[in-house]
Amino acid sequence: MNLKIFRGFAVAAVVSVGAAGSAAAAECIAPANPGGGWDFTCRTIGKIMHDIGVVDQPIQVTNMAGGGGGLAFSHVVTKRDDDPELIVAASSATATRLAQNAYGGLTADQVRFLGAIGVDPGVIAVAADSPHMSLNDLLDAVVADPASVTFAGGSAVGGFDHLKVLMALNRAGLTDIRTVKYIGVDGGADAITQTIGGHTQAMTGDISEVVGFLKAGEIRVLAVFADERVPGFEDIPTAREQGIDVVAGNWRGLYVPKGISDEDYMKWSNALQAVADSDAWAEAMAARGLAPFNKVGDDFQNYVNAVVAEIEQMSREIGVIQ
Amino acid sequence: MLTNDSPGPERPGKFLARRSDRIFGAIMIAIALFYIWSASQTQVSFLSDPVGSKTFPYIVGAVSILCALIFILRPDPDPPWPRLATSAKIAFAVVVLIGFAVSLEPLGFIIPAAVASSLISYQISPKPFNAMAAGVGLSVVLFAIFRYALGLGLAPFGRALVG
Amino acid sequence: MAILIPLAFSFGLDATQALVLMTSVYYGAMYGGRISSILLNIPGDEPALMTTLDGYPMAKQGRAADALVLSGVASFVGALLATIGLMLMAPILAKVAYLFGPPEYFALYLLAFCTLGGVSAKNQAKAAIASMIGLGIAMIGLDNQTGMPRLTFGDLHLMDGIDFLVAIVGLFAVTEIFVFIESHGKESAIGVKLGKIKVPFKDIAHSFFAMLRSTVIGFVAGVLPGAGASLGSFLAYMSEKSIARDKDTFGTGNPRGVAAPEAGNNAAAGGALVPMLTLGVPGSGTTAVLLALLLTLNITPGPLLFDERPEVVWGLIAALLIANFVLLIMNVPLVRLFVKILSVPAWLLLPGITMISFAGIYSLSGSSFDLLLMTAFGLLGYFMRKLDVPTVPIILGILLGKNMEDSLRRAMVISDGDWTYLFSSGISIGLWIAAVAGFIAPMFLRNLLRKPTRPQS
Numbered sequence: 001m002n003l004k005i006f007r008g009f010a011v012a013a014v015v016s017v018g019a020a021g022s023a024a025a026a027e028c029i030a031p032a033n034p035g036g037g038w039d040f041t042c043r044t045i046g047k048i049m050h051d052i053g054v055v056d057q058p059i060q061v062t063n064m065a066g067g068g069g070g071l072a073f074s075h076v077v078t079k080r081d082d083d084p085e086l087i088v089a090a091s092s093a094t095a096t097r098l099a100q101n102a103y104g105g106l107t108a109d110q111v112r113f114l115g116a117i118g119v120d121p122g123v124i125a126v127a128a129d130s131p132h133m134s135l136n137d138l139l140d141a142v143v144a145d146p147a148s149v150t151f152a153g154g155s156a157v158g159g160f161d162h163l164k165v166l167m168a169l170n171r172a173g174l175t176d177i178r179t180v181k182y183i184g185v186d187g188g189a190d191a192i193t194q195t196i197g198g199h200t201q202a203m204t205g206d207i208s209e210v211v212g213f214l215k216a217g218e219i220r221v222l223a224v225f226a227d228e229r230v231p232g233f234e235d236i237p238t239a240r241e242q243g244i245d246v247v248a249g250n251w252r253g254l255y256v257p258k259g260i261s262d263e264d265y266m267k268w269s270n271a272l273q274a275v276a277d278s279d280a281w282a283e284a285m286a287a288r289g290l291a292p293f294n295k296v297g298d299d300f301q302n303y304v305n306a307v308v309a310e311i312e313q314m315s316r317e318i319g320v321i322q
Numbered sequence: 323m324l325t326n327d328s329p330g331p332e333r334p335g336k337f338l339a340r341r342s343d344r345i346f347g348a349i350m351i352a353i354a355l356f357y358i359w360s361a362s363q364t365q366v367s368f369l370s371d372p373v374g375s376k377t378f379p380y381i382v383g384a385v386s387i388l389c390a391l392i393f394i395l396r397p398d399p400d401p402p403w404p405r406l407a408t409s410a411k412i413a414f415a416v417v418v419l420i421g422f423a424v425s426l427e428p429l430g431f432i433i434p435a436a437v438a439s440s441l442i443s444y445q446i447s448p449k450p451f452n453a454m455a456a457g458v459g460l461s462v463v464l465f466a467i468f469r470y471a472l473g474l475g476l477a478p479f480g481r482a483l484v485g
Numbered sequence: 486m487a488i489l490i491p492l493a494f495s496f497g498l499d500a501t502q503a504l505v506l507m508t509s510v511y512y513g514a515m516y517g518g519r520i521s522s523i524l525l526n527i528p529g530d531e532p533a534l535m536t537t538l539d540g541y542p543m544a545k546q547g548r549a550a551d552a553l554v555l556s557g558v559a560s561f562v563g564a565l566l567a568t569i570g571l572m573l574m575a576p577i578l579a580k581v582a583y584l585f586g587p588p589e590y591f592a593l594y595l596l597a598f599c600t601l602g603g604v605s606a607k608n609q610a611k612a613a614i615a616s617m618i619g620l621g622i623a624m625i626g627l628d629n630q631t632g633m634p635r636l637t638f639g640d641l642h643l644m645d646g647i648d649f650l651v652a653i654v655g656l657f658a659v660t661e662i663f664v665f666i667e668s669h670g671k672e673s674a675i676g677v678k679l680g681k682i683k684v685p686f687k688d689i690a691h692s693f694f695a696m697l698r699s700t701v702i703g704f705v706a707g708v709l710p711g712a713g714a715s716l717g718s719f720l721a722y723m724s725e726k727s728i729a730r731d732k733d734t735f736g737t738g739n740p741r742g743v744a745a746p747e748a749g750n751n752a753a754a755g756g757a758l759v760p761m762l763t764l765g766v767p768g769s770g771t772t773a774v775l776l777a778l779l780l781t782l783n784i785t786p787g788p789l790l791f792d793e794r795p796e797v798v799w800g801l802i803a804a805l806l807i808a809n810f811v812l813l814i815m816n817v818p819l820v821r822l823f824v825k826i827l828s829v830p831a832w833l834l835l836p837g838i839t840m841i842s843f844a845g846i847y848s849l850s851g852s853s854f855d856l857l858l859m860t861a862f863g864l865l866g867y868f869m870r871k872l873d874v875p876t877v878p879i880i881l882g883i884l885l886g887k888n889m890e891d892s893l894r895r896a897m898v899i900s901d902g903d904w905t906y907l908f909s910s911g912i913s914i915g916l917w918i919a920a921v922a923g924f925i926a927p928m929f930l931r932n933l934l935r936k937p938t939r940p941q942s
Contacts, residue, residue, distance in 0.1 A: 033626075039777055040777065042782060043716055043777075062851060063849070064850065064851050065850070068627065068644065068645070070641050070644060071641050071642065071645075073560055075851075102632075103641075104641055104678070147901055150898065150899045155369075155632075156627065156628075156629050156631070157630055157631050157632045158631070158632040161634060181899065182899075183587070183895040183898050183899065184629050184630060184900070185769075185895070186710075186766075187766070189764055189765040189766040190710065190766050190789075192764075193582055193583060193710070193760075193766055194586060194587075196583050197583035197584060197585070197586055198583075199899065200586075200588030200899065208763075208785075211785060211787065212765060212785055212786070212787015212788055212789055212790070213788055215583035215786060215787075215788075215789050216787065216788035216789050217565070217789060234852075245761060250586050251630070268605070283525075283757070286781075287593055287783075287784075287785065288780065288785075318594075336826045342871075343872065346868075346872055350614060357619060357621055357636075359622075360638070360900050361635070361636060364628075364633065364635045364636070365633050366631070366633070368520045370850050371630050371894050371897060371898045372894075372897040372898065372901065372902035373630075373781070373894045373897045373902075375628045375630070375631055375633065375635050378620075378624060378634065378890045378893075379621070379624050379635070382617050382621045382624065383621070385613065385616055385617050386617040386618075386621070387863070388819050389611075389613050389614035389617065390614065392610040393610065393611075393614075395519070397609060398607070398872075398873065401871045401873065403871070408666070408667050411667075412663050412666055412667060412867070415662060415666060415890060416497075416663075416860060416863075416864060417661060418842075419659070419839070419860040419863070420857060420860055422843060422856070423853045423856030423857045423859075423860060424841070424853050424857070425770075425933060426847055426853055427852075427853050428857065429727045431844065435840050435843075435844075438836075438839070438840070439839065439840055440836075441835070441837035442662065442835065442839055443832045443833065443835070443836045443884050444832075445666050446662075446665060446666060446670075446832045446835055447726045447831065447832035448834075449832070452830075452832050452833075453832065456832055456833045456836050457836070460833075460836055461840070461842050463843065464837070464840050464844065468848070470843050472701070476844060476847070476848060
């Protein structure tokens with residue numbers, strides 16, 4: 001290990017110390033290991049904030065994996081409650097876990113949600129050679145014989161990817177959700193691989209995860225869970241068009257500690273809004289397959305509160321939590 | 323910690339010979355039983371799969387008990403255990419590492435690292451000057467490398483010191 | 486781990502530069518992980534774990550330089566052939582990943598665990614209990630299939646399970662401190678008199694076919710997204726050992742025991758780029774970071790990457806080839822430098838390793854909890870070393886345990902609890918046969934044959 005660090009040091013030295021922040025740099029906590037959506041949020045938003053000059057110092061990204069974001073959440077609530085130089089990446093997964101009380105009793109009102117500036121709409125896809133041609137085909141098949149279809153998704157049982165399927169099936173008239181077969185695999189791409197390989201019959205995930213496979217013609221996307229068709233993917237019908245009234249997207253956003261002053265909160269929300277309006281962000285969104293979604297400040301706080309309440313009610317209704 | 327001051331070859335016929343493996347086996351059985359009990363306390367979602375969350379931990383516990391029984395019934399010869407003084411040194415090193423681990427957050431990197439590496443250095447080779455030099459040198463140099471070259475988020479002095 | 490660090494710096498570069506830097510570091514890390522394995526018995530990363538088994542004994546015999554040069558050549562062979570494999574066959578190989586569903590992965594992990602009996606030559610029960618400790622640790626955390634915490638005792642730190650890095654650093658680096666204090670350095674390679682540094686042509690020639698065989702095994706393991714480099718180096722070592730005539734010298738400094746896992750893990754590193762580039766599925770933690778980098782550069786890996794962004798793919802392959810040759814050329818001169826580490830006095834070197842381990846783990850998780858855990862692993866490793874319980878199976882259990890459980894449970898969800906589904910494809914049947922015929926049966930046969938003469942203890 002030591003030698004590897006020194007090797008890293010050598011490489012770093014060659015690249016020159018451009019980004020190593022000094023004392024007062026703000027920090028963005030990505031509550032997961034590098035490589036996921038939260039990491040992307042911190043790194044991309046942090047970089048753009050510095051590039052467009054709304055912060056003086058490059059934002060230092062800290063990865064704090066644990067408890068599906070719960071460790072970072074409790075760290076912020078218990079230890080950093082008044083730190084004005086701290087932002088934390090969040091997404092629908094954060095809201096889902098808060099709604100399902102998966103953060104050991106901590107609740108959404110113990111931090112301040114800052115804003116979300118992009119959304120990754122949910123999709124349901126099948127392999128290109130699947131007999132299911134539309135969302136209704138698939139859902140009807142499950143309602144008729146739940147054992148005939150296994151869904152694969154990137155989240156654990158009860159997580160956001162699973163909930164999307166259950167909500168859709170609920171609308172399609174399935175009563176006993178325990179009969180639905182779902183396996184949680186390691187991310188959306190893995191779920192697609194399993195589905196193309198014929199091991200599972202359908203995948204549930206986000207639109208950004210299916211882009212490459214869709215263009216390659218290996219999968220068919222049956223529905224997108226958005227209000228209206230997503231720009232750039234106009235041939236994919238929404239679930240709502242097919243009579244299944246489910247809208248579910250994975251928004252990318254941030255929260256800050258509860259105890260900071262309103263001025264600091266304003267400072268961060270202005271900075272986030274500036275990122276949302278930048279060309280660099282538009283470019284990053286297009287590359288990631290994110291759809292526009294812009295709620296910053298109190299507007300967003302209200303939105304999160306509503307979402308948490310909704311997911312809690314939904315989870316209770318379909319029985320994911322008691 | 324076990325001590326055995328005559329680490330030579332095993333003396334056959336002695337009743338307690340080969341006790342290391344037996345003690346290890348007994349401890350493992352205790353741990354395995356606790357593990358199985360903890361697994362049985364797992365909250366089960368009513369959305370469970372055919373195998374369930376408990377099967378694997380049960381298998382792991384059961385196989386461990388089986389292996390542990392083999393150690394008890396057919397133990398290997400005892401390894402040479404260190405003398406009491408050496409054991410105490412190792413125990414002291416453990417305490418130093420624990421102290422380092424818990425002080426890193428409140429006190430920052432530099433001071434705990436200097437103290438811990440001096441003490442460990444002293445355990446390895448009891449020369450006070452070398453130990454002090456190793457401690458101070460390592461803590462400052464490594465901090466500089468970690469913080470400024472690699473950009474890791476280490477605090478030099480913790481919140482408790484700087485406020 | 487080192488691969489995470491330059492990520493912070495790469496934002497100032499354009500796409501191709503950043504990618505070339507990252508992939509070079511990626512190969513460099515695979516290449517470099519062996520160095521501390523051989524010199525200090527501390528794996529630089531998880532795939533270099535197997536290299537400690539024969540590399541460190543070689544260092545203790547004063548053959549550290551030979552081991553370093555040999556493993557460098559093995560790494561080169563593995564990485565070069567894997568890069569060529571990636572170049573020629575990536576789009577076809579991507580289809581292999583489609584063939585592996587839960588039952589096939591389960592059989593693959595089973596095969597890995599069945600080979601474990603061979604890690605410890607003397608007492609199979611000790612290898613078995615070590616893998617059970619690893620599997621037991623792997624079960625801690627959120628259960629992927631139900632989303633419920635398991636064996637966490639309500640502690641948030643344990644929700645995501647115990648990081649294998651904490652276990653590796655504890656069981657190897659921290660344990661080394663305790664062992665050193667006890668033995669006053671007699672059981673260490675630190676301070677061992679070194680022979681003259683030259684290229685060990687004889688060892689290279691002797692282990693050349695071992696390298697080729699291991700490259701194939703490693704590459705295939707790398708291509709499968711669920712397996713990765715650790716499994717590649719592990720299977721390469723174990724299969725080389727099982728076909729060797731001089732089995733007993735494995736673990737005591739057999740050069741083939743150094744060449745095989747190094748060729749295997751570097752080949753697997755190249756293989757792991759196949760699913761990463763063509764499917765967007767990262768096979769390991771390091772490829773996950775590469776994937777993240779590609780995404781932040783607005784390059785989305787997937788089935789069309791080879792057609793849509795050929796300049797990226799071919800730039801990357803060219804970088805890999807160049808990095809590979811540079812690393813080979815640097816090998817011999819750097820060995821001179823690296824072996825000097827063994828002449829650093831222990832009173833400076835060991836505290837230094839401790840501080841680096843602690844700071845490294847702390848900067849990953851930011852909690853002292855992992856540091857305490859690491860110290861506990863160090864103590865566990867010390868007792869296990871005393872009792873002659875191998876530590877490699879613990880790490881393997883932690884690395885693969887959860888995957889193994891998940892694939893079995895996924896298979897059972899798909900089949901509604903029908904066990905015959907586990908044997909429903911040619912691939913899974915083949916893997917089961919390899920596991921049983923190749924490793925379990927010989928273990929019993931060997932015991933039967935040995936019974937009359939009762940091996941001396």
